[in-house]
Amino acid sequence: MDRLAARLARMIFGAEAAGWLAPVMARALPLGMVVLLASLLAAALGLAMPMLTRQVIDAGIMARDMQALIFWAGLSFALGLGAVGFGIANSMLHLRASAHMLAHLRGRMFSAALARDPARAELPLGEAMARLDGDCAEIQSFAFDTGLVAVGALFRLAGGLGLMIALDWRMAMLPLLAAPFELWFLSRARPRTRTLAEMVRNQRGALSTQMAETLAARATLRGLNALDQREKSFGMAQQEQIAALTRQRLWSETVGAVSQTITALLRGTILLAGGWQVVRGNWQIGTLVAFLAYAGMMSGPLRNLLGLYHAQARARVAADRLGAVISSARPDTGAAPPPGPLTxxxxxxxxxxxxxxxxxxxxxxxxxxxxxxxxxxxxxxxxxxxxxxxxxxxxxxxxxxxxxxxxxxxxxxxxxxxxxxxxxxxxxxxxxxxxxxxxxxxxxxxxxxxxxxxxxxxxxxxxxxxxxxxxxxxxxxxxxxxxxxxxxxxxxxxxxxxxxxxxxxxxxxxxxxxxxxxxxxxxxxxxxxxxxxxxxxxxxxxxxxxLVSSAPIFLISRGETPYQRENAREKAV
Missing domain, CATH: 3.40.50.300 (P-loop containing nucleotide triphosphate hydrolases)
Incomplete structure (x- = not known):
């Protein structure tokens, strides 16, 4: 388990962060595996639904077979109801596992912040709080959900592709043709995603610092009649953060819009080509409905897998910020002081x-x-x-x-x-x-x-x-x-x-x-x-x-030595 966690941490966050993240991930892996298995079962139920819909349409409605219609509709309802209950249980498992991982990670960071080397520059309180809160949540979310999203997406992708091939292997190739272009676009867009993430994280830390130090100094500020001035400064800092968040969200929506446009083009192509097959009599209408459903299922996991590439950029920014806290911790190592009274x-x-x-x-x-x-x-x-x-x-x-x-x-x-x-x-x-x-x-x-x-x-x-x-x-x-x-x-x-x-x-x-x-x-x-x-x-x-700022000058004379005792103060160093 420890070796697997170390490999995952190195692959996701890089070699520098792997050293301190691997133990956190190793502790979360056992419960994470349970959540993963539950997610795969939920995905399997989801993959079965379009096939059941196809049977309802083709074997029941189009064939005018009321008995088949009732059977397939009832089975579809039962599986749907089971998927709802299973989804609730899976969500609770996910919450429990991710919350424990976040608590462990935050505790690890809290200990490192407390052990920060006093000889180094002090980390502002607000910045420390932003890292313990926001950056830990970013790391936990990505580290815990990455495996679930990746494995679940691959499972749905493979399952959906297999079922699409079973329906028509030629049409099944269409979703795969879009993947290389989307991957190329995301790789070109990733540096800007990382830059914007760094900007937002830094501004969030600065805003938290200003808030903490203003609240701590409110009595002094009130005495100086400077509360309005600090409120104005705080408002300006908030506006800057809003502007940074807006730029980040706009960029995220732009990147997402490209993926959605590709998905829309793909669905339109399948609808035209599949409709033509129905018109020619090669497909039944239920097959077209199932194919469209599987195409949608495939585009989602594919977009999730490609989206992880961008999410990793944001997570690495958080990992770098938390790594700075870890590296600043002073190890409590060394020999014990000599026993007995100390000279x-x-x-x-x-x-x-x-x-x-x-x-x-x-x-x-x-x-x-x-x-x-x-x-x-x-x-x-x-x-x-x-x-x-x-x-x-x-x-x-x-x-x-x-x-x-x-x-x-x-x-x-x-x-x-x-x-x-x-x-x-x-x-x-x-x-x-x-x-x-x-x-x-x-x-x-x-x-x-x-x-x-x-x-x-x-x-x-x-x-x-x-x-x-x-x-x-x-x-x-x-x-x-x-x-x-x-x-x-x-x-x-x-x-x-x-x-x-x-x-x-x-x-x-x-x-x-x-x-x-x-x-x-x-x-x-x-x-x-x-x-x-x-x-x-x-x-x-x-x-x-x-203590004096310059070297003492010792002049030996018969009477006394300068700096010996002068006005009840010893000047000798």
Missing amino acids: ITLRDARAEGAAHYPVTAEILPGQRVLLDGPSGIGKSRLMATLTRDAPLAEGYALLSGATVSHLRPGALCARITHLAQRPAILRGTLAQNLRLAVPDADDQALWRALADADLTSWTQERLGLATPIAETGADLSGGLRQRIAIARALLRPADILIFDEAFSEIDDAACRRILAAIEARHNKTTRIFIAHSGPAREGEFDQRIT
Whole structure:
């Protein structure tokens, strides 16, 4: 099954997409085979109907045989009724199988999007949603339906051609004469189909991105009185998408019109030639009716087969877009960090995109450190290198002698908590947000973390741990969001805690209480603070590391060394 799925994926979507699509298709194949068998049985019933109609006309009506008429009409009705019921069952089977495949594919893409390498350019939220929704649906529809359509079309094509040959082999050649011309036309039209599909997909992603970021920033936009401006921009983007969809649909209808014109010419030719045979007495009228029905049946499958050639172009566009999500996922591979307390060693280290001079420093387990420097110089990115969320442009970062770039990202995040200035708060309850850090934490542990973050009174005044929180914490102040994030970070054990402007929106009194709790209960943990102002800069630090934009100049004198301690800041790097 896996080998068959790999071959199908390679044939349909190309070698690059086959690697990640083959497992999805392999999982869908067993149920897909059942749907295929049901489709073939439905097609066989459909092929039988024109022959039954022929018998009704020729053996019943034209022969004036009432008994034969009743028999063939009753059989035709019974088979038609059975085809209706069988079609409903087949449709439900198809829905179940295709829905499971879509869920598996979307789950695969969702996992890849979550594992996206933080060091790479971030995929806009709206664009990610468009790919997870529209592109996955395009891939699922084509991948699942291609086999069904192709096999079913070939079955009906072969069956119809065989029955037409049984009626008159010379007339049966007419539908085959049209196929080469239609295939030539579709091959010439395919590049434009792909170009228009790319344009529509990209514009859909851009529109989703604009919608997502506008809704997320609506409070800021309202404050700037810029809502009308964004609505106007959104309306223009919608008009551009409508224009692109119109061009795509017009082109699709044009391509379809060529196929329909060829079918109409073919039916007209069969009607004239078959009518001439009836007039000459070589055919009965029922034979002409059956032949026309089979000609229509053949043109449909033939058009489906040729149409798959164009549909594949659109599906490959979606596969390329989803392939970019897959390729951006960071594999969670590497060695585990060394056991025991972690020592941070930086050797001439500078993060990619940072503006500071390479820094050399060593932070011992349990130390309290202030990482200082002007805004934008690269303090956050330097700390992000410890969890491999940012690459080093130069130098080395080590944890207890192990090179960070060789360690597994997931294991690093389990040992190092990097608390950002703007934390992620999700819709749900307070307990659900806290348990993101430790899913099996009991209520007592949650209350202890809330106490450390100075949130006990606030929580008790509401609904306790069941206090509801809106999407992104929109119903909370910035300080409350930061305090909930601090409680969540303190809930889970970590060797290193990095407070990256994590206190910037908390009032000074509450901030000092939280810092005191951290020092009382987490003083064995390495604490690294990045703060431009406020109580987070107060107190005793084992080290103050200041990032500077140029190389420090060391001038040895009898009295002191410049950059040693100046206004309670260590300037040595």
